[in-house]
Amino acid sequence: MLMKLHIQGLNFSYGEKKVFEDTNIDLSADKITVLFGKNGTGKSTLLKLIAGIERCDEGDILFSDKNGSIFSPKGMIAYLGHKLVLKEELTVEQNISFWSDFYQNTLDENNFRLLEIDRLRYLNVSELSQGQKKKLAFMRVLLSNKPIWLLDEPLSNLDMDSTETIKKLISDRLSADNLVLVTSHTKSIFSKEQIITLGN
Amino acid sequence: MNHIVPIIKRDLHIYFRNKSSILIAIIFFLVVTSILPIGIGPDIKVLESISPGLLWIAFFLSILLNISIVFENDFKDGSLDLILIESELPELAIISKIISFWLIVVLPLVIFLPLGGIILNLPLGNIKQIILLIIISSPFMILIASMGSAMALRVSNPSLLITILIIPFYIPILIFGTLPFIENDIMNFSFSRSLMLLTSASIFAIVFVPYLLIYVLKVNSD
Amino acid sequence: MKVFNPNRLLNLINKFVLYIFILGCLFLAFGFYYVFFISPNDYQQGIMVKIMYIHVPSAWLSMGIYTLIAIANLLFLIRKIPTASIIAKASAPLGLIFTLIVLISGIFWGRPMWGVWWVWDARLTSMLVLLFIYLGLILIYRMENGENKYSKIAAVYSILGLINIPIIKFSVDWWNTLHQPASVLRLDGPTIHTSMLYPLLIVFLGFIFLFLYYLLLSIKIELLENKFRQSKAN
Numbered sequence: 001m002l003m004k005l006h007i008q009g010l011n012f013s014y015g016e017k018k019v020f021e022d023t024n025i026d027l028s029a030d031k032i033t034v035l036f037g038k039n040g041t042g043k044s045t046l047l048k049l050i051a052g053i054e055r056c057d058e059g060d061i062l063f064s065d066k067n068g069s070i071f072s073p074k075g076m077i078a079y080l081g082h083k084l085v086l087k088e089e090l091t092v093e094q095n096i097s098f099w100s101d102f103y104q105n106t107l108d109e110n111n112f113r114l115l116e117i118d119r120l121r122y123l124n125v126s127e128l129s130q131g132q133k134k135k136l137a138f139m140r141v142l143l144s145n146k147p148i149w150l151l152d153e154p155l156s157n158l159d160m161d162s163t164e165t166i167k168k169l170i171s172d173r174l175s176a177d178n179l180v181l182v183t184s185h186t187k188s189i190f191s192k193e194q195i196i197t198l199g200n
Numbered sequence: 201m202n203h204i205v206p207i208i209k210r211d212l213h214i215y216f217r218n219k220s221s222i223l224i225a226i227i228f229f230l231v232v233t234s235i236l237p238i239g240i241g242p243d244i245k246v247l248e249s250i251s252p253g254l255l256w257i258a259f260f261l262s263i264l265l266n267i268s269i270v271f272e273n274d275f276k277d278g279s280l281d282l283i284l285i286e287s288e289l290p291e292l293a294i295i296s297k298i299i300s301f302w303l304i305v306v307l308p309l310v311i312f313l314p315l316g317g318i319i320l321n322l323p324l325g326n327i328k329q330i331i332l333l334i335i336i337s338s339p340f341m342i343l344i345a346s347m348g349s350a351m352a353l354r355v356s357n358p359s360l361l362i363t364i365l366i367i368p369f370y371i372p373i374l375i376f377g378t379l380p381f382i383e384n385d386i387m388n389f390s391f392s393r394s395l396m397l398l399t400s401a402s403i404f405a406i407v408f409v410p411y412l413l414i415y416v417l418k419v420n421s422d
Numbered sequence: 423m424k425v426f427n428p429n430r431l432l433n434l435i436n437k438f439v440l441y442i443f444i445l446g447c448l449f450l451a452f453g454f455y456y457v458f459f460i461s462p463n464d465y466q467q468g469i470m471v472k473i474m475y476i477h478v479p480s481a482w483l484s485m486g487i488y489t490l491i492a493i494a495n496l497l498f499l500i501r502k503i504p505t506a507s508i509i510a511k512a513s514a515p516l517g518l519i520f521t522l523i524v525l526i527s528g529i530f531w532g533r534p535m536w537g538v539w540w541v542w543d544a545r546l547t548s549m550l551v552l553l554f555i556y557l558g559l560i561l562i563y564r565m566e567n568g569e570n571k572y573s574k575i576a577a578v579y580s581i582l583g584l585i586n587i588p589i590i591k592f593s594v595d596w597w598n599t600l601h602q603p604a605s606v607l608r609l610d611g612p613t614i615h616t617s618m619l620y621p622l623l624i625v626f627l628g629f630i631f632l633f634l635y636y637l638l639l640s641i642k643i644e645l646l647e648n649k650f651r652q653s654k655a656n
Binding site: 051052053055074075077078079081082083084085086087088089090094098101102104144146 | 202203205206207209210213214217218273276277278279281282284285286287288418421
């Protein structure tokens with residue numbers, strides 16, 4: 001049995017514009033879910049609704065664990081959106097130590113080196129490039145060690161090597177009790193993926 | 201429980217990076233308290249009789265004009281969303297933000313309150329009592345002001361709006377905080393009664409406002 | 423709650439709004455006739471006492487409207503009825519106007535009576551606080567830019583400000599101040615004479631109907647605007 005996400009009767013409007021009307025979605029933990037769609041189809045919005053940042057007007061968003069019982073995802077979600085949650089005034093090291101304390105987890109030095117940002121350790125975040133910031137932000141998701149990952153365009157702004165590294169780190173995450181949801185405007189990224197297309 | 205200290209530590213780090221921001225609150229407070237006696241004129245007796253209120257007002261303004269920093273930085277880079285959805289007890293996390301603000305803005309102000317009182321020619325016996333009242337009501341003041349900050353989160357120049365929205369709620373505090381020290385026809389409004397009222401206001405605020413804060417912050421976040 | 427359905431509400435408004443206006447005018451006309459030709463002058467204040475007939479109903483309305491706003495916003499937040507928010511938003515400027523009437527009429531009444539334009543006693547101060555809260559509320563409503571966030575924020579603000587209403591009502595009883603204590607809404611019944619009570623209530627009713635008239639028109643405009651915006655977006 002797997003962790004599952006069941007969305008039923010979702011209704012959400014951004015002001016006057018209806019983004020989701022009676023939408024139903026089902027996904028499970030055995031594959032990486034890719035939310036696919038053109039700009040403006042509501043990919044980021046759906047992620048925020050699942051994460052709990054936005055509240056839906058109507059509908060149910062239900063998580064069930066591998067035994068089939070419904071649980072509240074409070075405190076179990078790692079969300080990476082367009083805002084990277086990086087304190088520009090502090091160093092990489094200080095940001096990471098905050099996250100370690102916040103999530104009560106220690107940094108996996110391997111991953112740190114893998115992403116090639118360990119040499120940037122003592123620089124201020126404001127001095128990093130956009131791609132490096134993106135990698136650092138992903139580092140936070142790894143540190144959080146949460147079972148549910150909601151990642152909004154995690155591969156954007158990255159060079160080829162970094163893209164491959166992060167793809168691998170995401171794929172490694174797959175298991176019966178870990179749910180991974182990713183938005184993208186390209187398909188066929190991961191070997192084990194289920195695609196949900198928005199915008200019909 | 202485990203989020204409180206990291207959040208406070210991090211906020212303190214950020215503010216100390218930007219050394220001027222602590223000084224600004226103190227300097228503003230001193231400037232305001234210095235300007236008021238000039239405006240009132242040379243009559244010391246007049247200044248003395250209105251000095252309690254002036255001290256309170258200088259304190260209010262120093263808080264209201266600075267309160268936008270409590271959520272602004274975290275809102276801009278998404279840390280606010282992190283706190284709201286990824287912590288097990290968002291209410292506690294919000295309280296730690298409030299505590300950071302208290303340490304960064306209110307504590308320095310409190311240290312300079314006696315100086316402000318002297319500038320305003322407050323009778324020395326009253327200075328201690330007024331400072332105690334101000335400290336006791338500071339949780340209420342900060343929590344209500346941060347409600348204003350949460351409501352004005354997306355506004356580009358929030359301090360004026362926050363001041364307008366929140367001053368009506370400060371008026372009772374101002375009244376209770378000055379009545380024991382000025383002549384009035386309301387009998388028996390003693391210092392201990394003020395202390396009791398202001399303490400209960402603060403306790404009330406600590407218990408109820410964090411939930412409201414989270415609601416408004418969630419409404420206002422992306 | 424079917425009355426909160428926008429289309430049904432629009433129908434109701436269109437049907438009844440004219441009658442409400444006429445009723446309001448009738449009550450006011452009768453009320454003022456009573457005030458000026460039947461009700462006696464106060465032996466101390468002379469004709470100035472007649473300001474009371476504007477001042478007191480306006481005070482009741484300014485507090486009542488605020489309570490209405492808070493209740494409507496509670497319904498909006500808890501039961502998620504969007505029309506309730508529209509009712510609250512439309513009521514706010516009207517409540518502000520009545521609060522202004524109270525304060526201004528109070529000033530013109532107080533000057534000859536007490537010798538001062540203003541005094542910082544409990545009731546006047548808390549009425550002024552109500553004025554500021556109305557202003558803050560209207561400011562929040564004006565920030566609305568189509569996403570409906572500010573309706574919720576205004577709702578929270580209006581509920582927070584509700585604490586002020588009992589303070590206004592009871593402050594005159596708790597603290598002996600210059601403003602006279604309650605003479606109508608008291609547990610032992612009104613102490614005011616019927617020759618003054620009746621016209622007071624009639625004028626009050628007239629004001630209520632006029633308030634309803636303007637409220638319904640504002641709601642209608644808001645509902646029509648919403649319909650327009652929705653059809654534009656879809």
